[in-house]
Amino acid sequence: MSKRKVKDVHRPIGECITQVQQILRERFCHQQLPDRPEGLEAQYKHLLELLRRSAIQGESNSVLIVGPRGAGKTMLLQCVLRDLLQEKEAQKNLLQVHLNGLLQTDDRIALKEITRQLNLENVVGDKVFGSFAENLAFLLEALKKGDRSSSRPVLFVLDEFDLFAHHKNQTLLYNLFDVSQSAQTPVAVVGVTCRLDVLELLEKRVKSRFSHRQIHLLSSFGFSEYLQTVRTQLSLPDDFTDRGFAQDWNSSIQTLCEDKSVEEALQRHFNSSKDFRSLHMLLMLCLSRVSVSKPSIKPADLLDASRLCLCDAKANMLHGLSILELCLIIAMKHLNDVYEGEPFNLQMVHNEFKKFLQRKSNSMYNFEQPVVMKAFEHLQQLELIRPVDGSSAKTQREFQLMRLMLDHSQIMEALQKYPQCPTDVKQWAMSAFG
Amino acid sequence: MTALLQHPGYDEEKLRRVAEQLPCREVQAGLLLSLMGEPQQYSYPSIFIYGHRASGKSHVLHVLLKELELHHATVSCVECVSVALLFEQVLLSFFGCDAASLLPRSPSLSDFVRIYRQQPVTMETSSHQTVVLNPVVEDNVTVILLSEIVWDKFRPNTGCFEPLLLHFPDYSKGELQQILSQDRHPSYSAEFYSSYINILLGVFYSVCRDLRELRHLAALNFSKFCEPLEEGKVKETDTHKLWRNIEPHLKKAMQTVYLREVSSLQWEQMQLMEEKEAGALRGLSAHTHVELPFYSKFLLIAAYLASYNPARTDKRFFLKHHGKIRKTNFLKKNEKTSNHLLGPKPFPLDRLLAIFYSVVDSRVAPTASIFSQISSLVTLQLLTQVSHDDQLDAPKYKCAVSLDFICAISRTVNFDIVKYLYDFL
Numbered sequence: 001m002s003k004r005k006v007k008d009v010h011r012p013i014g015e016c017i018t019q020v021q022q023i024l025r026e027r028f029c030h031q032q033l034p035d036r037p038e039g040l041e042a043q044y045k046h047l048l049e050l051l052r053r054s055a056i057q058g059e060s061n062s063v064l065i066v067g068p069r070g071a072g073k074t075m076l077l078q079c080v081l082r083d084l085l086q087e088k089e090a091q092k093n094l095l096q097v098h099l100n101g102l103l104q105t106d107d108r109i110a111l112k113e114i115t116r117q118l119n120l121e122n123v124v125g126d127k128v129f130g131s132f133a134e135n136l137a138f139l140l141e142a143l144k145k146g147d148r149s150s151s152r153p154v155l156f157v158l159d160e161f162d163l164f165a166h167h168k169n170q171t172l173l174y175n176l177f178d179v180s181q182s183a184q185t186p187v188a189v190v191g192v193t194c195r196l197d198v199l200e201l202l203e204k205r206v207k208s209r210f211s212h213r214q215i216h217l218l219s220s221f222g223f224s225e226y227l228q229t230v231r232t233q234l235s236l237p238d239d240f241t242d243r244g245f246a247q248d249w250n251s252s253i254q255t256l257c258e259d260k261s262v263e264e265a266l267q268r269h270f271n272s273s274k275d276f277r278s279l280h281m282l283l284m285l286c287l288s289r290v291s292v293s294k295p296s297i298k299p300a301d302l303l304d305a306s307r308l309c310l311c312d313a314k315a316n317m318l319h320g321l322s323i324l325e326l327c328l329i330i331a332m333k334h335l336n337d338v339y340e341g342e343p344f345n346l347q348m349v350h351n352e353f354k355k356f357l358q359r360k361s362n363s364m365y366n367f368e369q370p371v372v373m374k375a376f377e378h379l380q381q382l383e384l385i386r387p388v389d390g391s392s393a394k395t396q397r398e399f400q401l402m403r404l405m406l407d408h409s410q411i412m413e414a415l416q417k418y419p420q421c422p423t424d425v426k427q428w429a430m431s432a433f434g
Numbered sequence: 435m436t437a438l439l440q441h442p443g444y445d446e447e448k449l450r451r452v453a454e455q456l457p458c459r460e461v462q463a464g465l466l467l468s469l470m471g472e473p474q475q476y477s478y479p480s481i482f483i484y485g486h487r488a489s490g491k492s493h494v495l496h497v498l499l500k501e502l503e504l505h506h507a508t509v510s511c512v513e514c515v516s517v518a519l520l521f522e523q524v525l526l527s528f529f530g531c532d533a534a535s536l537l538p539r540s541p542s543l544s545d546f547v548r549i550y551r552q553q554p555v556t557m558e559t560s561s562h563q564t565v566v567l568n569p570v571v572e573d574n575v576t577v578i579l580l581s582e583i584v585w586d587k588f589r590p591n592t593g594c595f596e597p598l599l600l601h602f603p604d605y606s607k608g609e610l611q612q613i614l615s616q617d618r619h620p621s622y623s624a625e626f627y628s629s630y631i632n633i634l635l636g637v638f639y640s641v642c643r644d645l646r647e648l649r650h651l652a653a654l655n656f657s658k659f660c661e662p663l664e665e666g667k668v669k670e671t672d673t674h675k676l677w678r679n680i681e682p683h684l685k686k687a688m689q690t691v692y693l694r695e696v697s698s699l700q701w702e703q704m705q706l707m708e709e710k711e712a713g714a715l716r717g718l719s720a721h722t723h724v725e726l727p728f729y730s731k732f733l734l735i736a737a738y739l740a741s742y743n744p745a746r747t748d749k750r751f752f753l754k755h756h757g758k759i760r761k762t763n764f765l766k767k768n769e770k771t772s773n774h775l776l777g778p779k780p781f782p783l784d785r786l787l788a789i790f791y792s793v794v795d796s797r798v799a800p801t802a803s804i805f806s807q808i809s810s811l812v813t814l815q816l817l818t819q820v821s822h823d824d825q826l827d828a829p830k831y832k833c834a835v836s837l838d839f840i841c842a843i844s845r846t847v848n849f850d851i852v853k854y855l856y857d858f859l
Contacts, residue, residue, distance in 0.1 A: 278596065323640040
C-alpha cells in the first residue's frame with residue numbers, strides 16, 4: 001500500500017470566499033440543524049426516549065417544550081425527529097402532523113389541515129360531522145390498517161402552542177389530549193411555546209388530561225460557553241475544499257475571539273440577550289462584510305455590527321428632522337419639565353416656541369401657525385408624539401392633547417449629533433426652565 | 435464616480451447602472467446587496483428598513499431588485515385593506531394568476547402558506563408597513579419591511595422573529611443640493627440651476643427636508659426665477675438681483691402651496707398674471723370665503739366669547755352695573771390656564787343668547803330665524819355641538835374658530851372683541 005500524501009487543493013480566493021459565504025449563510029440564515037444540539041443533552045435524551053416509545057411501542061404521550069424565543073426549541077425537536085426517523089420501524093409507522101398557532105388560527109382550519117396532512121381528504125369527502133370529537137375520531141379510525149389490530153401512531157406537533165389555547169373552548173387541545181389519555185390510538189402531542197406560564201392558559205378539563213410533562217430550555221450557559229459558541233459558529237468545517245484557507249480562516253477567528261474589544265462587545269450582547277437568533281443576526285452582519293478584497297473578519301467589523309444592532313432607532317429618526325420640528329420637540333421637553341409630564345397641545349407648544357423666539361433667538365424665523373401645524377402633524381405621523389386617549393373627534397386639531405414619546409436623554413443625545421444645530425437652539429435646550 | 439457597488443455574483447455593468455440611479459445612496463445599496471448575497475445563497479429571512487419619508491427606501495430596493503432581476507413581489511399595505519388582497523398580490527407576482535386563483539374566497543394564512551409551498555422555490559419579497567408574517571416556509575425567502583415608524587412600535591407582545599434593522603439616514607443639505615440639481619432644465623447652465631436650488635434650500639430647509647416636496651417646489655417656482663433673465667433685465671451671474679426677485683415669492687409659496695392651501699395649478703396661473711392683477715391668493719382657509727349675515731356674525735362673536743371667557747366673568751363684561759371682581763392670587767394669570775391655550779369650553783344655549791342680546795346694540799326679538807342661524811353655524815362647522823342629539827332642551831355648543839378669524843369678522847361689524855376677552859385684560 002503506497003502512502004500517498006493528499007495534495008492540498010488550492011482554489012482561487014474568489015471561490016473560497018463564495019464557499020465560505022455559502023456555508024456560513026446556511027448556518028445563520030437557514031437554521032441548519034447541528035449534528036447534536038449543544039448543551040441540551042438531557043433534554044435531547046428525554047424527548048428522544050419519549051417519542052421512540054410512542055412511535056415504536058405505541059404508547060400515547062404528551063409533552064410541552066417551553067423556553068424563551070431563540071433558545072433552540074424547534075431545533076431540538078427537529079434534531080430528535082431526524083434521529084428518530086433513522087430507525088426503520090419508526091420511519092415506516094410514524095405519521096406526522098405539524099400545526100402552527102400563527103397559521104391555524106381557528107379549530108376548523110386546524111381540522112382541515114390535519115385532514116390534509118394525514119392524506120385523508122378523499123376518505124372524508126363531503127361528510128358532515130356533528131362535533132369536533134366525531135371528526136377527529138373518524139380520522140383516527142381511518143388510519144387503522146386493514147390487517148393490523150392497532151392503528152399507526154400519529155405525532156402532533158403544535159408550534160406556538162399558547163395561541164391554540166386562545167381558541168374557542170380549546171376544543172382542539174381538549175380532543176387531542178383526550179385521545180392521548182384514552183387508549184384509542186397511539187398519539188404523541190408535542191407542544192412548543194415561548195410562554196412559561198402556558199399551563200395557566202389551559203382550562204381545567206384540558207389541564208387534567210395533559211400529562212404535565214414539560215421540557216424546559218432555559219439557556220443556562222455562561223459567557224465563556226457563549227464565546228465558545230461564537231468561535232464554533234464562525235469556524236469552517238473540516239471538509240472544506242481548500243485546507244490551507246480553512247486553517248487560516250479558523251486561526252483568524254481564534255485571534256478575533258481573543259481580542260479585548262471584541263470580548264467587550266460580545267459581553268454587551270450576552271448581557272442583553274443570550275439566545276442564538278440575535279447572535280446569528282450579529283454574525284450575519286459581520287459576514288456581509290467579507291469579500292474578495294477583505295477575506296477575513298476583523299475586530300472592527302464586529303464592533304461596527306454590534307453598534308448597528310444596539311443603536312437607538314428613535315435617535316436616528318430625530319437626526320433627520322428639520323430644525324423647526326426639532327425646536328418643537330425642545331419646546332415639548334420644556335413643557336414636560338415645567339408641568340411634570342402633563343399632556344400638551346399644539347397651541348401650548350407654539351406659545352413656548354414663540355417665547356423662545358422673543359427672548360433669545362436670532363437664527364430662527366417666526367413661522368406662521370399653519371406651517372408649525374404641518375410640522376407638528378409630521379411628528380405625529382412619525383409617532384414621536386401620540387394623542388392621549390380621549391374624544392379626539394370633538395376637539396379641534398390645535399387643541400388635541402398629546403404626549404411626547406421620547407425620553408429626556410434621547411433628545412439631548414440627538415441634539416449632540418444633530419448636524420449644524422444653531423447654538424442658541426442648543427442653549428435653549430440645555431437651560432432648565434424656559 | 436467610485437464604483438462602491440461590487441459583488442461577485444452580479445454583472446459589473448448592471449451594478450454600474452444601479453449605482454447611477456442611486457445618487458448619495460451607494461452605502462445603503464452596498465449594504466443591502468452584501469446582505470442579500472449572491473442569487474443562489476441564503477439571505478437573512480427578515481429585514482426591516484426604516485427612515486424618513488422620501489429618504490430613498492423603496493427607490494433603492496426597487497432599483498436593486500429590478501436591475502439585478504431578482505424574483506420579487508412588492509406589496510403596499512396601504513392598498514391591501516384585507517389580508518386576502520395581500521395574499522393574492524404576492525401569489526400573482528411570484529407564480530402568476532393560476533396560483534392566485536387557487537385561493538379560496540376568504541383565505542386564511544394557512545391556505546396561503548399551503549399554496550405557496552406547492553409552487554417552486556423563489557427569491558425575495560418586499561412589503562411596506564406590515565406586521566411580520568413570520569414565514570414558516572423553509573425556502574430562501576426574505577421578507578423586507580419598509581416603514582417610517584420604528585420597529586419598537588410593531589413588536590408583538592410575546593415576541594417574534596426579530597428582523598435585521600437597517601436605517602436609511604436622511605439626506606444632508608449637500609446631498610439634497612446634489613440630487614435636486616440633477617433635474618436641471620436643459621436650456622440653462624448647471625451653475626445657474628444650482629444657485630437656484632441654493633436659494634430654495636435656504637428658504638425651505640429649516641422647515642422641510644422631504645425630497646419629494648422640495649422637488650415639487652423647485653419645479654413650480656423655476657419659471658418665476660427665470661423671468662427677469664428672459665426679460666433681459668439681469669444676467670445669469672447676477673445672483674443678488676435674482677435672489678431679491680424670487681425671495682418674497684418663495685416666502686409666499688411657503689404659506690400657500692407648501693401647505694396645500696392652493697393647488698399647484700392655481701399657483702402656476704398666478705405666476706403668469708401680472709403682479710398687480712394677482713392680488714391676494716385665496717387659500718382654502720381664507721376668511722373671505724365665508725360671508726355671514728349680520729346676526730350670524732354676532733352670534734359667532736357671542737359664541738367665541740362664551741367659549742373663551744369663564745362664566746363668572748360674564749357679569750363684569752356684559753352688565754351695565756357690575757360689582758368689583760376680586761383678583762386673588764389664584765386668579766393671577768398663569769400661562770397654562772390661559773383659555774386660548776387650552777381650547778374652547780362648551781357653553782349652554784341660554785348663555786349664548788344672553789351674551790348675544792347684550793352684544794347686539796339693537797333690540798332683537800327671539801324669533802325662529804335666530805335659532806335657525808345657530809343651526810346653520812353648526813352646519814358650517816363654525817360651531818360644534820357637544821351634547822347628544824337627543825338632548826333637545828339644553829343643547830351645548832363649542833366655538834370652533836380661531837382668533838384671527840373672529841377678529842376679521844368683528845372688524846367687519848365694528849366690534850372690538852379684544853376688549854371683551856378675559857385673557858387679554
